[in-house]
Structures are given as C-alpha cells and as structure tokens.
Amino acid sequence: MDKIPISKTIRITEAGYNEEWLQNQIWENPACLGYGDLEGITKEAAISSGGRLDLLFKNNDDDTMYEVEVMLGETDPSHIIRTIEYWDLIRKKWPQRQHFGVLIAERITKRYFNVIQILSNNVPLIAIQANIIDIEGQRSLHFTKILDAYEEPEDEIGLVNEIIDEPFWQNKSESVLSSAKKIFEYTKDIYEDSNLVLNKTNITINTHGYNQMYFKKRSGKSVLVIFRYGSQRDEIEKILQENEMNYTDDHKRFRIQILESNITENEDMFKRIASLNNQWWRN
Structure with missing residues (x-):
C-alpha cells in the first residue's frame, strides 16, 4: 500500500x-x-x-x-x-x-x-x-x-397564477437553464426515469421524487451545481480535483461553481459523478 x-x-x-x-x-x-x-x-x-x-x-x-x-x-x-x-x-x-x-x-x-x-x-x-x-x-x-456568497432563499411560494416554465427561466437566468438541460441530457440514462423540474429558485434533476442535482443562479454566467455524495464522497472528490473544480463540502453535499461555457468540456465528469451518486442512492 x-x-x-x-x-x-x-x-x-x-x-x-x-x-x-x-x-x-x-x-x-x-x-x-x-x-x-x-x-x-x-x-x-x-x-x-x-x-x-x-x-x-x-x-x-x-x-x-x-x-x-x-x-x-x-x-x-x-x-x-x-x-x-x-x-x-x-x-x-x-x-x-x-x-x-x-x-x-x-x-x-x-x-x-x-x-x-x-x-x-x-x-x-x-x-x-x-x-x-x-x-x-x-x-x-x-x-x-x-x-460562499448569499444565495436566494428556498422560497417556492410565488405570485398567484405565476407560471414557472422555460420562458420564466430564460428571463431569470438563461445560463442556469442551459446548463441544467445539458447536464440532464448527459445523465438521463444514468438517472433512470428522471426529469427536469423547474422551480422558482432552482432547477433540479428529479428521480421518483428525489432531487439528484440542483442548479442555482450565481453571479454573471456562473452556475451553482449541488448534489449529495453519500458514501461516495472520496471517489467524487477525487473526480472534482482531477478536473480542477472549485467546490465546497456543505453538510453531505458538494457544491461546485462553474461557467456555462465550461459545461460541455466537463461532460465526462458529470457522467462519472452521476454514476457514483446514483450507485449510492440505489443502494
């Protein structure tokens, strides 16, 4: 050893x-x-x-x-x-x-x-x-x-009849919407029966009612990606370090900040993370 x-x-x-x-x-x-x-x-x-x-x-x-x-x-x-x-x-x-x-x-x-x-x-x-x-x-x-800097509170209570859809997020943060859609496409075969859920303050990849990944707005075109690591912490942290990601460990969740323009070149990283994350969740 x-x-x-x-x-x-x-x-x-x-x-x-x-x-x-x-x-x-x-x-x-x-x-x-x-x-x-x-x-x-x-x-x-x-x-x-x-x-x-x-x-x-x-x-x-x-x-x-x-x-x-x-x-x-x-x-x-x-x-x-x-x-x-x-x-x-x-x-x-x-x-x-x-x-x-x-x-x-x-x-x-x-x-x-x-x-x-x-x-x-x-x-x-x-x-x-x-x-x-x-x-x-x-x-x-x-x-x-x-x-890290202040984030918008988790308040899903919106205006009466407020519609939370793609046009809403295109106006709120097109970079978050685009990033979430890309990562969803990368991981949908890993997170079986998953769907993309648009909320007022975040977008999530959801599997059978469980949020696998969260996407939130940050300054400029930066996007905050949050996911739980469970028993796979060390393996996932190694992947983040290999890809020189800026991340923090926050109560059994990793939080990474990434530019929308860097999502595509890190497709393999998100697939590897999703695979480990899903493995822990299924077990």
Missing part, C-alpha cells in the same frame, strides 16, 4: 511571512480565490472613510467586483466591519455592477462564522481561510472557502 504523507498546518507568521506577503500572493494570483480569472484593479486603495481597501478585483466576463480585506490570525469584529464598509463604499461608486465583500483570515472561529453567516443574508459576503500547508518540508499556500 502506498504511503501517503501527512500534512500539517502552520501559521503564516510562523513561516516567516506577514500580511503584506499574503496580500501580494493573492494580488499576483487572484484565481486562488476560486472565482475565475480576476483582474486586479487597485491595491491598498485610499477610501473616502479614511481607511484603505486591501485589494479590489474585477471579473471581466461580467464586471463583478470583489472587495477583499486580508488579516493574519483570527478574524475579529473590526475585520468584518471593514469588509462590509468598503464593500458598501465601492458599491456606491460603481452601482451598476455586482459586488462581493471578501473576508480572508487565517482562522474564522465558529462564533464569527455565525455572525458572518447572519450578515450574509443581506450583504453578499465570502469568507476564506488562508494557511500554509507543510508536507514533508514542502510548503504551499492553501485557501479554503468557509462561506
């Missing part, structure tokens, strides 16, 4: 680095945040309130902007307040664009995670932990998404 080395997490300061170093690492490689190929707009920008925004990025595909505040050690109230304040000020400067406040720290405790999660119901906040991982003397900077 192959021996797999055990990693250990060390503090960034223990490795001899400081907050400026961490900022520079993110500035030079913003894709590490997991939101695509971002363009750096400003660094340590003076804000009208008197403070300085650590980093400001923009996604050129949809003009979404990310206001990033970095802190070593544990996050604290001032870190959270700064992130929200700078998000609000930049949002007012460019009101036609979608904005996300990104809070990065070495550790986000359960106490402050709960606070951030509550605030995220009204402010689109993203929380990320940054650490250095040491594996037998080889070190790498690792980012873990703790909380």
Whole structure:
C-alpha cells in the first residue's frame, strides 16, 4: 500500500511571512480565490472613510467586483466591519455592477462564522481561510472557502397564477437553464426515469421524487451545481480535483461553481459523478 504523507498546518507568521506577503500572493494570483480569472484593479486603495481597501478585483466576463480585506490570525469584529464598509463604499461608486465583500483570515472561529453567516443574508459576503500547508518540508499556500456568497432563499411560494416554465427561466437566468438541460441530457440514462423540474429558485434533476442535482443562479454566467455524495464522497472528490473544480463540502453535499461555457468540456465528469451518486442512492 502506498504511503501517503501527512500534512500539517502552520501559521503564516510562523513561516516567516506577514500580511503584506499574503496580500501580494493573492494580488499576483487572484484565481486562488476560486472565482475565475480576476483582474486586479487597485491595491491598498485610499477610501473616502479614511481607511484603505486591501485589494479590489474585477471579473471581466461580467464586471463583478470583489472587495477583499486580508488579516493574519483570527478574524475579529473590526475585520468584518471593514469588509462590509468598503464593500458598501465601492458599491456606491460603481452601482451598476455586482459586488462581493471578501473576508480572508487565517482562522474564522465558529462564533464569527455565525455572525458572518447572519450578515450574509443581506450583504453578499465570502469568507476564506488562508494557511500554509507543510508536507514533508514542502510548503504551499492553501485557501479554503468557509462561506460562499448569499444565495436566494428556498422560497417556492410565488405570485398567484405565476407560471414557472422555460420562458420564466430564460428571463431569470438563461445560463442556469442551459446548463441544467445539458447536464440532464448527459445523465438521463444514468438517472433512470428522471426529469427536469423547474422551480422558482432552482432547477433540479428529479428521480421518483428525489432531487439528484440542483442548479442555482450565481453571479454573471456562473452556475451553482449541488448534489449529495453519500458514501461516495472520496471517489467524487477525487473526480472534482482531477478536473480542477472549485467546490465546497456543505453538510453531505458538494457544491461546485462553474461557467456555462465550461459545461460541455466537463461532460465526462458529470457522467462519472452521476454514476457514483446514483450507485449510492440505489443502494
């Protein structure tokens, strides 16, 4: 049996680095945040309130902007307040664009995670932990998404006589509709007797009343795909890593964010995931 080395997490300061170093690492490689190929707009920008925004990025595909505040050690109230304040000020400067406040720290405790999660119901906040991982003397900077941006609540109660059909979703998010239809076509022979169900806030692939996959709207043309993994977690996670997917593990479900334009090239990945997912469900 192959021996797999055990990693250990060390503090960034223990490795001899400081907050400026961490900022520079993110500035030079913003894709590490997991939101695509971002363009750096400003660094340590003076804000009208008197403070300085650590980093400001923009996604050129949809003009979404990310206001990033970095802190070593544990996050604290001032870190959270700064992130929200700078998000609000930049949002007012460019009101036609979608904005996300990104809070990065070495550790986000359960106490402050709960606070951030509550605030995220009204402010689109993203929380990320940054650490250095040491594996037998080889070190790498690792980012873990703790909380993704606010999503529309699961409220299926619509207006009287409101019709939820393809024209509804073409108006709401054509990218979600197109992505769901493509993946449904890829997996319909795996999920036997499945159908595509259009709800007000999501689209699902449903088999005998069981939702195998959920599709939700995200910023721009990004789509959130959610599915349970059951006893197949490790196998499915390996597939996601092989395909360099941006994913999070959320209460026995994987959540992946993907551009509609990348769905077709990942057809085999979705088929493999569906096969494992269906195997667990049937057993």
